[in-house]
Amino acid sequence: MNNNEFKKRGMLVVISGFSGAGKGTLMKKLMEQYDNYSLSISATTRDPRPGEVEGKDYFFVDKDRFMEMIKNDELLEYANYVGNYYGTPKAYVEAEMNKGKDVILEIEIQGALKIKAKYPDSVLIFITPPSAEELKARLIHRGTETEEIINKRLQRAAQEAVGVEGYDYILINDNLDKTTKHLNYLIQDQHRRVPQQIHFIEQLQKELRTVL
Amino acid sequence: MNNNEFKKRGMLVVISGFSGAGKGTLMKKLMEQYDNYSLSISATTRDPRPGEVEGKDYFFVDKDRFMEMIKNDELLEYANYVGNYYGTPKAYVEAEMNKGKDVILEIEIQGALKIKAKYPDSVLIFITPPSAEELKARLIHRGTETEEIINKRLQRAAQEAVGVEGYDYILINDNLDKTTKHLNYLIQDQHRRVPQQIHFIEQLQKELRTVL
Secondary structure: OOOHHHHOOOOOEEEEOOOOOOHHHHHHHHHHHHHOOOOOOEEEEOOOOEEEOOOOEEEOOHHHHHOOOHHHHEEEEEEEOOOOEEEEEEEEEHHHOOOOOOOEEEOOHHHHHHHHHOOOOOEEEEOOOOHHHHHHHHHHHHOOHHHHHHHHHHHHHOOOOOOOHHHHHHEEEEOHHHHHHHHHHHHHHOOOOOHHHHHHHHHHHHHHHOOO | OHHHHHHOOOOEEEEEEEEOOHHHHHHHHHHHHHHOOEOOEEOOOOOOOOOEOOOOOEEEEEHHHHHHHHHHHOOEEEEEEEEEEEEEHHHHHHHHHOOOOOEEEOOOHHHHHHHHHHOOOOOOEEEEEOOOOHHHHHHHHHHOOOHHHHHHHHHHHOOOOOOOOOOOOEEOOEEEHHHHHHHHHHHHHHHHHHHHHHHHOOOOOOOHHHOO
């Protein structure tokens, strides 16, 4: 697909999914293969880990600044995990969308549903592995986690789909290349929705009156 | 895309568009290239034209039978054009959907909106040429119509989008091969909508509890 045919304002795309669904690899591949996406960068109050780069991995801010961002409505959504705040800065997302980029937010379900409430035109996509066996196999295959941690992650996955009925699409990640391509099509199809394209019809009808 | 991954019940897909948008050729190509679609066959009270085949081009019925079909709620929608009735028999559409086929209805806007009201899960796609100039050029290029008829068709096109705001997608047909491919993706993406896939998540979570 020629992604350049959709210029105008970009869209907000929220990606969530089970731990082990392969979201991270999928996002990396999507960014590599298509130039019309921007990955949203979160703000966080936690300390940078070695190798993390300000403005690339995160916007690192202190707690006072984060509280100010909340107060000034500078965040699309935010949450607190184990004592640290994480949020999606609105300014960056808006700037990228204005450039015509479709902005990808990789966040969890509760944050995603808040985004949908604020931006009804956003698209919410839930990524899932093809089966429970496959999910377990992937986690074991990584080799980085103990059996105990793997079991915890599987337990979490068994519970973490609460709210998924508020999503737009469920995409089964059974093959990285294929799923990357499908994800791109799925997102680009949103630009073909009537509210995004109705101006095209109106323009065409105006033109029709002049070619007569 | 492997279209066989979606077995289950098929979907109702309504295609409309400006005269000269290339719907007919597009449908033909879609049927040739993919085996998971069925084209709905209309019932009509008009006489068969030379070469038209009963049960392939149309179901030819007399007026009494058509009135009976209306009375018995055997039609998804119907309309009267210049004295003849045309309608979409429900039985054929249901049978094909039960086989897992996505059934394509090529009907005009008012009929399409009636379908959407009855089948909220149906998808309505409006096909448009890329520009008014291109539409005019296509009609002239056909060489089968007089200038007067071409102008009439353009005039009609300038008016015939009333109700298009009730559609789901607008697809610009700028290239037959590309548009056929996009149309297939667009339809298959509908099978990824949450109401169609939520059972998959539930199943996966059930499985997760057993692999633990």
